[in-house]
Amino acid sequence: xxxxxxxxxxxxxxxxxxxxxxxxxxxxxxxxxxxxxxxxxxxxxxxxxxxxxxxxxxxxxxxxxxxxxxxxxxxxxxxxxxxxxxxxxxxxxxxxxxxxxxxxxxxxxxxxxxxxxxxxxxxxxxxxxxxxxxxxxxxxxxxxxxxxxxxxxxxxxxxxxxxxxxxxxxxxxxxxxxxxxxxxxxxxxxxxxxxxxxxxxxxxxxxxxxxxxxxxxxxxxxxxxxxxxxxx
Numbered sequence: 213x214x215x216x217x218x219x220x221x222x223x224x225x226x227x228x229x230x231x232x233x234x235x236x237x238x239x240x241x242x243x244x245x246x247x248x249x250x251x252x253x254x255x256x257x258x259x260x261x262x263x264x265x266x267x268x269x270x271x272x273x274x275x276x277x278x279x280x281x282x283x284x285x286x287x288x289x290x291x292x293x294x295x296x297x298x299x300x301x302x303x304x305x306x307x308x309x310x311x312x313x314x315x316x317x318x319x320x321x322x323x324x325x326x327x328x329x330x331x332x333x334x335x336x337x338x339x340x341x342x343x344x345x346x347x348x349x350x351x352x353x354x355x356x357x358x359x360x361x362x363x364x365x366x367x368x369x370x371x372x373x374x375x376x377x378x379x380x381x382x383x384x385x386x387x388x389x390x391x392x393x394x395x396x397x398x399x400x401x402x403x404x405x406x407x408x409x410x411x412x413x414x415x416x417x418x419x420x421x422x423x424x425x426x427x428x429x430x431x432x433x434x435x436x437x438x439x440x441x442x443x444x
Contacts, residue, residue, distance in 0.1 A: 215332060216240040218257060220250030220276065221265035221294060226317075230263060233321045234328070247271030251279050254286045261331055263324075264311075266295035266302070274309060281310040290331040290373075294319075307413040312374060313400070314410070330401040350386060351444045353431070355379075367425035374399060375418040378411075382432065382442035391439035415440060 217239050221227040224245065231241040242257050244250035247268050254262060262280065266273035273293060280286045293306045296317045303314050313327050348355045354363040360376040362369050371379060377399040382390055392408045400410075419432045433441045 216242060216257060216259040217328065218242045218244065218250065218253055218259040218262045220244045220247065220253075220262065220268075220273070222246055222268045223265070226265075226294075229321065230324065233325065237325055239328075247273065247276040251276050254280055254289065255283065258285065259289060261290045261292065261328060263292050263294060263328075266293060266306075274305060277306065277309045277311055288373075292324075292327055292331065303409065304413055307410065308417075310372065312372075326401075333401070350383065353383070353444065355383060362422065362425075364422070364425045365427070367427075369421040369425050371418065371421060374414055375421070378414055378418055379422070379432075379442075382440060386442045386444050389435045389439045389441045393439075395439065 215238070217234055219227055219230050219234075219241060220243075221230070222245050227243055227245065231243055234241050242253055242259060244253050248271055250262075250264065251271075253259075264273045264276060268276075273295070277291055277293065280289060280291065287310075290312045291310070292313045292315060293311045294315055294317060295302060295306075306314055312331055315324060315327060348357070352365045355361075356363060356368070357376070357380070360371050360373055362371060362376075362379060378395060381395060381398050392411050395411050415432065415434075422431055431442055431444070433443055435441055
């Protein structure tokens with residue numbers, strides 16, 4: 213995919229502000245002003261990334277994100293959600309759907325560009341945390357970076373790119389605690405307000421996938437007040 217970004221926001225001023233600044237940074241931008249058109253353009257244009265507003269008439273951003281994740285053609289496109297709501301449950305709702313990142317209005321355009329770069333860096337590449345070491349097999353666990361998958365014995369789990377990055381970071385540091393701050397830095401590439409709830413949601417999804425193929429063994433341990441550890 214080329215660096216084409218789809219912006220879906222019914223606020224024309226914000227939509228245009230994002231478009232102009234992203235184009236000045238070298239990106240190609242496609243615009244939609246409602247959720248129905250946004251989903252149609254996601255399928256038609258197959259952008260590298262989608263910036264999606266939550267509060268839109270008729271079809272809201274959560275519904276659009278859910279449709280994007282359920283569609284085979286668009287399910288892997290990274291999504292940054294924009295919202296004027298800063299409540300924790302709104303962020304959790306987005307992450308549960310499969311949104312990759314979250315930005316609360318009003319936001320600094322430079323912060324948006326940082327988050328866009330971080331997600332695009334991950335898209336279509338072996339996760340950056342894979343470069344920590346070359347280790348890809350431990351015991352019954354094998355990492356499959358090109359597929360964003362983990363194999364345990366003869367069973368395999370497909371992960372999202374962020375889930376893979378988190379698991380790989382724990383994998384490369386197996387037996388040792390990885391702090392929440394380190395996960396934010398290594399996986400997201402920035403520190404989003406020390407938002408540990410972001411990590412908790414992704415860890416919960418990751419753990420459920422790993423537990424399904426682990427035949428009862430609990431590989432991911434929560435170190436309360438500290439971080440997480442992978443036990444082999």
